[in-house]
Amino acid sequence: MPLQKDLQPKNNSAASFFPVSANSANNKYDWDTVVGFFIKALHNLELEKSIKNLDDFKLLCKTRLTNKLDGEPFWHIIEKMYFDNHQILNIAPEMQALKVLNPESSNAGDERLTTLLVNLMGSMQLNKPPSVHLNFLEKEIKAVFDSPQVTRVSKKISKQHIPYLPYLSELFQKDLHFLVSHPEHFLQNIKSFLKLYGFLYTAQLSLNIKGWAKAPSVKDCYFILDSEKASKERTKLQLHGHKQVIEASYALFPYLALNESLQDTKDVVLPFWQLFTEITAADIDVLNNYAESFHEDRKLIERLQPASSNSDALTTLAKLFTEQFKKGSTRETAFNNFVKATRETLIRPFEQGRKRAGSYLVLNQDYLLLLTNIAIGNRDKIRLHELLKEFQSRGVFFDKSSEVCLVELFERMGNVERMSDSGDAVYVRKTI
Structure with missing residues (x-):
């Protein structure tokens, strides 16, 4: 039975x-x-505990390089070239791991956010880092990073849950494989890539969260380009754009909290939609009893009716978990904290206010090029309508007005080939 034994609020x-x-x-x-x-x-790396900050790593590099070169006179030049501007982090993609040595950051939130992205990554790991072209100094610095004094293979076994959005997890892994195969592009875009997928996951999870009676699927989510004008007359943007994502995100906390409460979190937690398929008729009484306990514990006022089916039982619990956060309740502050942080961290980078026209989901040129390159992937070029389908499979939709602006932007950048006046004969090339 997937339900936790002795369900209690x-x-x-x-x-x-x-x-x-x-x-x-x-x-x-x-x-x-x-x-x-x-x-x-x-x-699959671990940093040695003796390396507490970049200065510790710098000292190891200084020792190695002053022994290789003619003493210390050259060290201050190397320090200026690689350490003063943190260029050290860009010698090879795996050296970005040194960013966790930032003493000013709060690691608890960062580790939780990383867990979301690692769950999207699934079992994917790089046993052998991609080859990069390094000069003599960079090879020596990289050798220090690879030494047992700095890094070692991690032996931690991480608990991975079944992806809540399997289709998005598959695309994340595919796109990550492509990025990894282009180390320079990877270095330039890894943060934007993770931010983009952080948003796509948040938006698609929000739009799917109430549909737990069936497996999740990609939902329409309309963007505009930051270079185009917005208008309230564009129906798809109004119905399936920024507003629907914000409103749908309000259901994340109650529905995910319900799902979490029903299972043993020390074990692998199932997505709500999969948990529903695992519950049997024998669980109805258990769920009804849990609803009564929860109703009493939270001092809720909505009238409670015993459910006669699994679907009705979960629907009742979903209403109760939502009601506990209503305005004026003792848990309203916790709910508002969740909603605010979700918007600030994961949605805000992709929203923009357009005065009287309202707020929209917006892709700037950098994010658009990143999305275009990973959508085309290992192909040299694809037709425009195929590119738009690749965008949509990731949860990025454009209306006809945006599509026109998109082609104009690509033409200015020079990565469009027109084989004829037909729309099907417009090809888009990668920029890497």
Whole structure:
């Protein structure tokens, strides 16, 4: 039975499938540090405990290089070239792991956010880092990084849950494989890549969270380009754009907290939609009893009716978990903390206010090029309509007006080939 034994009301948590906490003090995130933790997971690395900051690593490099060169006179030049500007982190992709040595960041939130991304990555790991072209100095610095004094293979066995959005997890892994095969592009774009997928996951999870009676699927989510004008007359943007994502995100905390409360979080936690398929008729009484206990514990006023089916029992519990956060309740602050942090950390980078026209989901040119390159992947070029389908499979939709602006932008950049006046004969090339 997938349900936890002896179901009892407990503190709300969405930790298995979402990184945001109901405690505002725990919602501090630094994307550079997240990159460091993610690189550690991707390359299965651990940093030695003796390396507490970049100065410790710098000292090891200084010792090695002054022995290789003619004493210390050259060291200050090397220090200026690689350490003063943190260029040391860009020698090789795996050296981005040193970003976790940032003493100013709060690692708790960063580790939770990394867990979300690592769950998207699944079992993917790089046993052998991609080859990069290094000069003599960079080879020596990289040798220090690879030495047992700095890094070692991690022996930690991480608990991985079944992806809540399997289709998005598959695309994340595919796109990550492509990025890894282009180390320079990877270095330039890994933070943007993780931010982009952090948003796509948040938006698609929000739009799927109430549909637990069936497996999740990609939902329409419309963007505009930052270079185009917005208008309230564009129906798809109004119905399936920024507003729907924000409103749908309000259901994340109650539904994920419900899912978490039904299972033993020390074990692998199932997504709500899969848990539903595992529950049998024998569980109905258990769920009804839990609903009564929860109703009494939270002092809720909605009338409670015993359910006669699994679907009805879960629907009742979903209403109760939502009601506990209503305005004026003792848990309203926790709910608002969750909603605020979700928007600030994961949605804000992709939203933009357009005065009277309202707020929209926006892709700037950098994110658009990143998305275009990973969508085309290992192919040299694809037709425009195929590219748009690749965008949509990742949860990025454009209306006809945006499609026109998209082609104009690609033409200005010079990565479009027109074989004829037909729309099907427009090809888009990668920029790497």
